[in-house]
Amino acid sequence: MNAPERPILGMILKGYPRISETFISNEILLLEKLGFSIHLFSMRHPRETFCHESVKQIRAAVSYLPESILAHLPSLLYHNLLLAGKRPGAYAMALKTALRRFLRTLKPATIKHLLQAGYLVRHLLPDSGVAHVHAHFAHSPTSVAMFASQLSGLPFSFTAHAKDIYTSDPRQLREKIALARFVVTCTEYNRRHLMRLCRSKITPIHRIYHGIDMDLFSIKKRERNPAQPYQVFTVARMTAKKGLPTVYRAIRHLCDQGLSIQHTLIGDGDDRERILSLIKELRLNRVARWFGTQPHHVVLEHYRQADLFVLGCEVAPNGDRDGIPNVLLESMAMGVPVVATRVSAIPELVEDEKTGLLVPPHHPKEMAQAMLRLLTEKDLRVQVISDARERVIREFDNKALIRDLAALYRKAGI
Numbered sequence: 001m002n003a004p005e006r007p008i009l010g011m012i013l014k015g016y017p018r019i020s021e022t023f024i025s026n027e028i029l030l031l032e033k034l035g036f037s038i039h040l041f042s043m044r045h046p047r048e049t050f051c052h053e054s055v056k057q058i059r060a061a062v063s064y065l066p067e068s069i070l071a072h073l074p075s076l077l078y079h080n081l082l083l084a085g086k087r088p089g090a091y092a093m094a095l096k097t098a099l100r101r102f103l104r105t106l107k108p109a110t111i112k113h114l115l116q117a118g119y120l121v122r123h124l125l126p127d128s129g130v131a132h133v134h135a136h137f138a139h140s141p142t143s144v145a146m147f148a149s150q151l152s153g154l155p156f157s158f159t160a161h162a163k164d165i166y167t168s169d170p171r172q173l174r175e176k177i178a179l180a181r182f183v184v185t186c187t188e189y190n191r192r193h194l195m196r197l198c199r200s201k202i203t204p205i206h207r208i209y210h211g212i213d214m215d216l217f218s219i220k221k222r223e224r225n226p227a228q229p230y231q232v233f234t235v236a237r238m239t240a241k242k243g244l245p246t247v248y249r250a251i252r253h254l255c256d257q258g259l260s261i262q263h264t265l266i267g268d269g270d271d272r273e274r275i276l277s278l279i280k281e282l283r284l285n286r287v288a289r290w291f292g293t294q295p296h297h298v299v300l301e302h303y304r305q306a307d308l309f310v311l312g313c314e315v316a317p318n319g320d321r322d323g324i325p326n327v328l329l330e331s332m333a334m335g336v337p338v339v340a341t342r343v344s345a346i347p348e349l350v351e352d353e354k355t356g357l358l359v360p361p362h363h364p365k366e367m368a369q370a371m372l373r374l375l376t377e378k379d380l381r382v383q384v385i386s387d388a389r390e391r392v393i394r395e396f397d398n399k400a401l402i403r404d405l406a407a408l409y410r411k412a413g414i
Contacts, residue, residue, distance in 0.1 A: 007131035008037045009414050012120075012141040012148075015044035016062060017055040019293055020237060023186075023210040023326055024136050025055045030402040032059055036414065039128055041065060041120060043140060053296065054213075063124045065116045065144070080118035083151060091118075094150040097175075101143075105169055113140060117147030125152060132157070132181075132414050138164040142176050155181040155412060162344075163241075165190055166319040170197055177203050181412055184405065186210050187323040187345030208405050211398030212326060216296070217303075217333035226307035226375050229260035233306035233336065235299060235327040238269030241320045243312025243341060245278055249364035250310070250371060252282045259372070264289045264302055303334040308374055310339045313346060314361035324349050329396050332356070332388035337381055339370045349396070353380075355388040 009031070017025060028038055038060040044067055066072030084091040098114040131154065135145035138160040149156040157180050165173070165185070177183055177198040183205045185191050191207040198205070232251065236242040244265070251263050265288065279288045291298075303309075309331035315321045321344045328349055331338050338356035340346050350356035357370040374381055 006037060006129070007414050008039050008129040009409060010039050010041060010125070010128070010130035010133045010154075011060075012041045012133060012135040012145050013043065014137055014141050015046065016040055016042035017046050019295075021136075022054065022296070025058065026213060026398055027210070027402065027405070028060060029054050029058050030398060031406060031409075034402065034406050036406070036409065037129070039063070039130055041124065041144075043067065043116070043144065065124075066119060069112050069115060076115040076119055079122035080115055083118050083122040086122075087151065090151050090153065094118075094147050097150060098147065101172055101175070104171055109140065110143070113143040114147050117144045117151055120144065120148050121151040125154075130154065132409070132412050134158060134409075137161055138173055138176065139168055142180075146176055146179055149179070157182045157184070157408075157412070159184040159186070160190060160194060161186055162190075162323045163320040165193065166315075166321055174198055177205070182206065182408055184208055184408070185323075188348055189345035190323055206404075206408060209324070209396055209401055210326060211396040211401040212329045212333060212392070214333060214393060214397050214399070216300075217330050225378065226381075229262045230375050231305055231307045232261055232263045232371070233266075233302055233309050233331075234263070234311060235266045235302075235309075235330075236311060236325075237267050238271040238275050239320075240271060240316035240318075241313060241322055242267075242269075243314040243361055244271070244275050246312035246314070246341075246362055246364050246367060247310050248275075248278055248282055248284060248288065250312075250367035251284060251287060253365055253368035254371060255284070255287060257368075257372075261287055262289070263287055264291065264306075266291050266294050266299055266302065268293045299330075300334075303331060303336055306331075306336045308339065308371060309336045310367070310371060311341070312361065312367065313341045313343045315343065322346070328356075329392055333392045335385050335389060337374045337384045338388065339367060339374060341367075349391070350388075351391075354384070355391045356384055 040060050040062045043065050045064055066076055098110050102110040133145045133148055133154055133156040135141035135158040138158055142158040145156040174197055180203055185207055186209055188207050191205055194205050251261055254261055313322045324345045328338055338350055340350050341361040342358045343361050350358055352358040359366040359370050
């Protein structure tokens with residue numbers, strides 16, 4: 001690769017833009033404000049019809065990789081064959097890595113990732129000025145980044161988040177860590193897991209929280225003593241790890257106690273029909289409202305109207321789990337007290353009885369009791385709202401956290 005006058009950071013993403021990944025678009029925008037030049041390489045085109053305002057401010061160029069082998073086979077083969085002829089040694093090394101990884105899992109996606117990397121290196125990287133490749137998510141994007149590194153000679157790094165860590169084959173993930181310049185992850189829980197997994201201190205693994213934009217979530221809602229009907233709010237994808245059945249069963253318990261509740265869910269996902277059927281089964285049709293995926297300004301308005309935020313995170317059957325859901329940070333910053341579950345890294349943010357209330361996953365009765373306490377115990381509510389906001393300001397301001405990430409890139413020569 002030709003060295004540019006000002007090195008550019010190449011960032012490989014699963015999709016761009018994605019409405020559910022504001023933490024990534026916020027990171028890109030903040031890095032640009034610190035002076036970094038970034039080129040985005042997305043493995044998928046956007047699937048939503050709208051995007052957050054922060055995305056519109058991003059100046060980075062965006063290039064899209066071929067999404068599938070069959071639809072783009074001629075182009076993929078053309079660029080890979082030319083690259084193999086130009087750099088036979090590098091291509092042989094990458095091919096050997098791909099074969100080794102394929103034999104471990106027998107997943108054809110390995111071949112697709114090699115071909116995408118070849119397309120990236122041969123067709124998109126030349127004259128781009130990219131001097132370092134970073135991938136978000138430890139599965140597919142990091143596979144492409146790893147092969148692109150072997151094919152181009154550029155160093156690579158990656159950020160590991162949640163599902164990508166706990167549903168990946170440990171052998172495959174261990175190899176990626178070993179080959180990377182450095183690894184970033186967003187919770188201490190994740191960092192310790194990756195340290196145990198890699199069995200080596202060669203590749204540094206850094207914990208850097210995502211944080212949130214305190215300017216965006218600094219508008220204080222009008223504080224009042226909650227009154228019935230209580231406004232309970234949840235923002236979550238409709239997937240197993242979010243524990244929405246626990247939330248709705250907890251609401252059923254409160255309704256059975258004679259409380260008037262209005263619950264609002266914003267989000268969508270693969271479990272949509274199952275969740276909507278459960279709402280009907282629990283006779284919560286008049287209690288529960290579902291608005292699907294919504295832009296930030298709509299979510300913000302619901303935060304302002306909410307008396308309580310609740311999330312029932314759990315470890316899904318396939319091992320998937322959350323890190324620290326950003327919606328918890330947003331709620332706490334907006335002065336909405338939180339009831340959540342004691343899962344993964346959530347206790348790194350929500351300290352039970354201090355910055356929120358925690359209950360075990362799959363325990364709707366305990367969740368209902370915690371919800372009732374934060375709705376009716378005034379002293380507890382006031383203390384939690386104050387301490388929670390202070391915690392977010394002190395430890396999760398993304399403008400402060402981005403400087404730690406920027407320091408890693410600068411150390412890598414970007």
